[in-house]
Amino acid sequence: MKECIFCKIASGDIPSKKVYEDVHAFAFLDAEPLNIGHTLIVPKKHFETIDEMSSKELANMSKAIEKVSKGVMKLSEGMNILQNNNKIAGQVVPHVHFHLVPRYSGDGHVPEWGRKHNITEDQSNEFLRKIKSFLK
Ligand code: AMP
Numbered sequence: 232m233k234e235c236i237f238c239k240i241a242s243g244d245i246p247s248k249k250v251y252e253d254v255h256a257f258a259f260l261d262a263e264p265l266n267i268g269h270t271l272i273v274p275k276k277h278f279e280t281i282d283e284m285s286s287k288e289l290a291n292m293s294k295a296i297e298k299v300s301k302g303v304m305k306l307s308e309g310m311n312i313l314q315n316n317n318k319i320a321g322q323v324v325p326h327v328h329f330h331l332v333p334r335y336s337g338d339g340h341v342p343e344w345g346r347k348h349n350i351t352e353d354q355s356n357e358f359l360r361k362i363k364s365f366l367k
């Protein structure tokens with residue numbers, strides 16, 4: 232997509248701190264890292280959100296995710312993989328990307344999200360019924 236910053240990074244039109252590249256995916260350091268080594272992996276083809284991608288297109292990214300993950304795990308003590316879709320979920324750049332965030336002791340980040348303890352059995356079951364109907 233012409234005006235997309237991550238398309239431009241993946242094609243090399245905009246410089247980046249490249250970590251890895253193959254035919255389908257491009258990985259580079261985040262410009263505003265959450266930790267040292269925070270890496271983004273993007274598909275070279277433009278998709279705005281993950282639900283636009285087919286299983287084949289997702290599988291095409293798996294090699295890059297595998298390779299970079301293994302590197303990050305060797306250089307840190309753990310890792311969070313985040314992938315935001317739409318503004319409500321914190322997506323700022325509308326081109327699918329996986330955040331690989333290395334974790335270090337004492338890095339000041341919380342280990343996990345806060346649990347919601349007020350979700351009822353009915354709400355969970357209603358979601359379950361609906362999502363199963365989409366997955367048929
Ligand atoms: P998200 O909020 O999931 O859309 O994440 C977008 C990420 O892209 C943020 O962590 C930004 O710091 C990062 N980012 C935006 N522009 C650039 C860029 N030109 N080079 C590297 N990272 C970028």
Ligand code: ZN
Nearest residue numbers: 235238277326
């Ligand atoms: Zn794009």
